[in-house]
Structures are given as C-alpha cells and as structure tokens.
Amino acid sequence: MWFQPRKSGAPRSDTPEGADAPEGREAAPGGAPEGGLTPRDIALVRASLAVVEPYAADLAVYFYSILFTRYPQVREMFPPGMDTQRGRLLRALLHIVDLVDDPEQLARFCAHLGRDHRKFGTENAHYDAVGECLLASLARFAGPAWTADAARAWTLAYTTVAQVMMSAADADSMVRPASWMARIVHREEFVFGIAAITVMPDQPYRYAAGQYVSMETPWWPREWRYYSPANAPREDGTLTFHVRAVPGGWVSNALVRRAAVGDHVKLGPPLGDMVLDHSSGRDILCVAGGTGLAPIRALVEESARHGGGRRMDVFMGARTSDELYGMDDMLRFAQRNHWLRVRAAVSHQDIVGLNGSLPSVLAEFGPWYRHDAYLSGPAPMVTAAADVLRRTGVPPARIRHDPFGVPSLALN
Numbered sequence: 001m002w003f004q005p006r007k008s009g010a011p012r013s014d015t016p017e018g019a020d021a022p023e024g025r026e027a028a029p030g031g032a033p034e035g036g037l038t039p040r041d042i043a044l045v046r047a048s049l050a051v052v053e054p055y056a057a058d059l060a061v062y063f064y065s066i067l068f069t070r071y072p073q074v075r076e077m078f079p080p081g082m083d084t085q086r087g088r089l090l091r092a093l094l095h096i097v098d099l100v101d102d103p104e105q106l107a108r109f110c111a112h113l114g115r116d117h118r119k120f121g122t123e124n125a126h127y128d129a130v131g132e133c134l135l136a137s138l139a140r141f142a143g144p145a146w147t148a149d150a151a152r153a154w155t156l157a158y159t160t161v162a163q164v165m166m167s168a169a170d171a172d173s174m175v176r177p178a179s180w181m182a183r184i185v186h187r188e189e190f191v192f193g194i195a196a197i198t199v200m201p202d203q204p205y206r207y208a209a210g211q212y213v214s215m216e217t218p219w220w221p222r223e224w225r226y227y228s229p230a231n232a233p234r235e236d237g238t239l240t241f242h243v244r245a246v247p248g249g250w251v252s253n254a255l256v257r258r259a260a261v262g263d264h265v266k267l268g269p270p271l272g273d274m275v276l277d278h279s280s281g282r283d284i285l286c287v288a289g290g291t292g293l294a295p296i297r298a299l300v301e302e303s304a305r306h307g308g309g310r311r312m313d314v315f316m317g318a319r320t321s322d323e324l325y326g327m328d329d330m331l332r333f334a335q336r337n338h339w340l341r342v343r344a345a346v347s348h349q350d351i352v353g354l355n356g357s358l359p360s361v362l363a364e365f366g367p368w369y370r371h372d373a374y375l376s377g378p379a380p381m382v383t384a385a386a387d388v389l390r391r392t393g394v395p396p397a398r399i400r401h402d403p404f405g406v407p408s409l410a411l412n
Contacts, residue, residue, distance in 0.1 A: 037160070041153040042101050048150045049097050052141040060086035063137040071129050077120060079222040095403070096161060107164050109403075112271050114165030116214065118178035119224075119268040122169065127162040134158065172269070180205055180267045184259055185238060190325040193245035194291060195256045196230065199265060200238050207233065207270035209302035210295045210374065212402055214268035215241070217254045224268065225251040228376070228402075230294035232301035242294040242326075274374055274400045276302055282372050282398075283311040287385050289358055289377025290318060293326050295402075296376055300333060300340065308339040313365070317345045317358035317381065359384040369393030375401040 037045070052059055064082060068075045092113070099106040135154055139146045182199035189195050207213070209232040214224045227241040245256035259265075276284070276299055284303065288296040296314060303312055318324045324344055334340040345361040356364075358381055366388075373389050375382045382401050389399055 037100060037153065037156060039101075040149075041156060044147075044150045044153040045097060045100055045157050048138065048142045048145045048154070049094075051143065051145040052138060053094075055141045056090050057086070059137050059141045060089050062140060063089065063133055066136060067129065067133040070133065074129070077222070079220070096157075100157060106160075108273075110161050110164040111168035114168035115172045115269050116271060117165065118169050118172060119214070119266075121178070124166045124170075127166065131155075131158045131162065176206070176269065177203060178269075182239075182265050182267050184261050184263045184265065186240075187259065187261060190242075192323050192325070193256055194325055195243050195245075196240050197243055197255055197259060198238050198240040199267070200236075201267060204237060205239065205267065205270075207239075208275040209233070209298035210274040210276065211270040211272040212295070213239070213241075213270055215251065215255075216266040216268075217251055217259065218264065219254045219258060220250045223251050225249075226271075228272075228295035228298065230297045232298050232305060242291045244291045272402050274376070274402055275299075276306075277372060278306060280372055281310065282370060284313070285368050285371040285373045285389075286312065286314045287358055287362060287373070287375045287377070287381075288314065288316050289381040290323075292375075292377030292381075293330075294376075296374065297326065297330070299374055300330070303339075304333075304337055308337050310339070312340050313371075314340065314342045315345065315358055315362055315365075316342065317347065317361075317377070319347055321346050357381075357384070359388045363388045363392070367392045371398070373399045375399065 064078075064086065095109065096106065099109060135151065135158065138154060139151065142150065180201040180203055182201040182205075184197060185200045186198035187195055207229065210228070212226045212228045214226050216222070216224050227243060229239040230242050231238075231240050241255075243252050243255045245253045255265075274295060284299075286296045286299060293316060300312065300314065303310065314330060316324060316327060316330065321344075324346070327342075327344060330342045334342045343361070343365070345356050345358050347357045358377070362368075362385055368389055369392060371394065373386075373394055375385050386396075386399050386401070390396060
C-alpha cells in the first residue's frame with residue numbers, strides 16, 4: 001500500500017490536496033481531471049523527484065514523522081515496524097511518477113490502490129493529511145528545485161491520484177466488503193520452508209486466476225503481505241496459498257511455522273491483471289520461479305476449465321532439483337491434459353537436461369513471438385525472462401507479470 005489512513009474524525013487540512021479538480025479542469029470518468037497533466041507539469045514533477053531521489057529513504061522517514069506529529073491518531077493504524085511501509089511508499093511514488101504521462105495505466109494503478117486501501121478503513125477525508133505531509137516532505141528535500149510551478153504540478157498530480165483512488169474505492173464499496181475473514185481449513189508442508197495454506201472466506205470471495213491477495217495474520221496485526229492463490233476459483237469457495245518462510249518475514253513465518261487448522265486470517269480484495277485473455281487465440285507461455293508457481297498453477301487450472309483449446313508451455317525453475325516443489329503435481333496434470341507441456345530448469349546444480357537459469361532455458365526452446373506470456377517469480381528472474389522474450393519478438397503488451405514488490409516478486 002502507499003499510505004494508511006488516520007481515523008475518521010481526524011482534522012482535515014485546509015490545503016487543496018485531495019479537493020475537487022482545480023478550476024478550469026472538469027473531472028473525467030474515473031476521477032482524473034480532463035486532459036491530465038501538461039507536458040510541462042510532467043517535466044517539473046520528474047525533475048523535482050530526480051533531485052530528491054538520492055534522499056528517498058530520509059524523505060520517507062521525514063514524511064511519516066510529520067504525519068504522526070501533525071496527526072498523532074494515525075500512528076496506531078500502522079504496523080510497529082515501519083521499514084517495509086517506508087519502502088512501499090517510495091515504490092508507489094516512483095511508479096506513479098513513471099506512469100504520469102500514461103493516463104490509462106496511471107488510472108489503473110491508482111484504482112488498484114484505492115480499492116486495496118479500503119481494508120484499512122480509508123475514507124475520502126483521509127487523503128488530505130497525506131497530501132499535505134507528502135508535499136511538505138518533497139518541498140523540504142527538493143530545496144531550490146521546489147518552485148511555485150513545481151508545487152503546483154505536484155498538487156495537481158496528487159489531486160489526480162487521490163481522485164482516482166477515491167472514485168475506485170467508492171465504486172468498490174457498492175459491490176463487496178473491504179476485507180474478508182477466512183478460516184484455515186487445511187495445510188500441507190512442502191520442502192525448504194514452503195507450505196500450502198487453504199482458507200475458507202466467511203463471505204463469497206470472487207477473483208480471477210492469476211490475481212494476488214493481501215493477507216493479515218492475528219499474530220502481526222496491521223502487517224499485510226501479498227500472496228497469489230494457487231488455484232482457479234473453486235465451487236466450495238476455498239483458496240490455497242503457497243507461502244515460503246523467509247528470514248525476517250513476520251507474516252510468512254507465522255503462516256508456515258505457527259498457523260494451524262482453525263486459525264483465522266484476514267484477506268484484502270483481489271488485485272492484479274495477470275489473468276488469461278480468453279479472447280486471444282494465441283498459445284500460452286508460463287514461467288514460474290520458486291513460489292511464483294502459485295499463480296501459474298491457477299492459470300493452468302483456468303485454461304483447463306476452458307477446454308484447453310490453446311497449447312500451454314510451463315517452465316518451472318529453482319536453484320536445485322530438491323527445490324522444485326510442485327513438479328510432480330504439474331507433471332500429473334500434463335499427463336491428463338495433452339495441451340500442456342511442463343519443463344524444469346535448475347541453476348545451481350549440474351543435471352543433464354535441466355541445467356541452466358530459467359531465462360537461458362527459455363531462450364533455447366523459443367521462439368515465443370506467437371504466444372501470450374505470463375511470468376511469476378523473483379524480480380531478477382522475471383526481468384531477465386521478459387528481456388529474452390522481447391529480444392525474440394514478443395510484444396511487451398503480451399508479457400504479463402505482477403508489479404514488482406507483490407506478491408512473489410519480493411520477500412514476504
């Protein structure tokens with residue numbers, strides 16, 4: 001998430017951030033001002049961010065310090081440890097600025113943020129405090145680059161973001177709850193600290209195969225981590241998540257080492273666009289590294305439900321053969337469905353026919369320019385695989401993966 005809210009009733013700022021669209025700009029559908037930012041606005045935003053980027057970590061610390069000082073009631077809404085939260089703020093801010101000249105993608109990203117923030121109890125009034133403190137932080141670290149024009153451009157940019165987030169949250173509140181309680185009904189241990197956790201939500205939970213879900217455990221309140229369901233939607237409503245316990249991972253270790261059948265967790269709304277395009281007649285390429293297998297497995301199930309009319313190639317990778325969890329399950333699935341082919345690669349073990357990194361093995365079996373590609377796993381692997389595909393003619397629009405940082409693209 002980008003920020004977390006203050007409680008309802010906290011003071012509103014009198015600054016214009018989060019207010020209606022500036023005079024002279026009509027609000028377009030979805031909340032974005034008509035026309036968006038001008039090229040000069042975009043240049044000012046990017047130039048000032050380039051100035052503060054070397055001080056990004058200090059900026060995040062300062063932002064939360066003044067937010068907690070000006071609005072002390074906010075602090076209890078945040079987790080005890082703030083390191084992860086500060087990193088999320090910076091990643092979201094950088095991503096928003098990267099998309100600032102792409103209104104369609106910016107609106108999509110901010111709409112995801114707005115829907116996701118409902119689980120914290122965010123209300124429209126909460127955006128003012130954040131905008132006020134964010135702009136104050138940027139002004140402090142930008143120095144002379146923070147001119148009146150830069151301040152105006154950032155105010156407009158934040159207003160655009162806030163409007164899209166509020167509009168998406170309001171629409172979402174009409175059709176589904178902000179969060180779901182879910183009871184753990186089954187768990188299975190895999191190798192190397194990986195567990196499959198199956199939960200039953202207390203209300204219908206509608207999602208698409210390939211999406212990801214935020215999860216909070218009772219042992220670490222307000223600590224949310226993202227995981228992808230390893231199954232397409234089931235008739236019984238259950239979802240299975242693959243979780244790897246990582247060093248220092250509070251949520252992942254609680255789920256793998258402590259959670260038991262009968263315990264409850266909280267789920268946020270489903271997010272992500274790494275879903276099958278059923279209007280496409282192209283064959284499908286899937287690349288899964290580590291627990292990135294979870295959403296790929298869900299996509300395989302989804303393809304089977306639609307009759308398996310398109311061939312699907314799945315490449316699974318790990319450092320050693322012992323770490324290729326779920327391989328037997330995928331091979332059995334391939335034996336029952338002749339449209340599916342499964343291959344494996346290990347990068348740190350010399351095994352004939354399997355040796356090599358996933359991107360290098362992927363290149364050997366190409367070309368893939370006639371396929372739709374879905375990538376899931378550690379960020380370096382996803383980046384390298386995407387580069388291989390682009391170099392061999394796969395259009396970027398047909399290469400899908402989750403935003404870096406969620407869920408299996410970062411440690412949880």
